[in-house]
Amino acid sequence: MSQTMIIRLLKTSIVLGLCLIVTGHTLIVSSYFTVNHGIKGIIIAAACIAVGVLLSLPTKIYLTVLLMEAEKRYLKNHKSTHSK
Known part of the structure; x- marks a missing residue:
């Protein structure tokens, strides 16, 4: 799997996690x-809320x-x- 696809999957995971957190709170x-x-x-x-946190936090890390490597x-x- 390419790095672009992994990042897209992780961003989707973050959005889904945040939606679950908001849904649970509501x-x-x-x-x-x-x-x-x-x-x-x-x-x-x-x-x-628990599933939302599990989806969102590790992907952010x-x-x-x-981003730090880039x-x-x-x-x-x-x-x-x-320097040249």
Whole structure:
């Protein structure tokens, strides 16, 4: 799999994770959902938040590492062109 495809997949994972976090928060805040479903509703909302965090955080770390490597390569190339 190419690096562009991996980055696109990770960005999609981040967006999906953030959507799940917002959905879980909305479900917990809405009194209609928690009153009708009781403790199971709270568990469902908490599960949405947990899956959202699992999807979003590791991908952010990976993308940060990729960006740091790209910046390091850029600075190395930029420094070598100006030193000549």
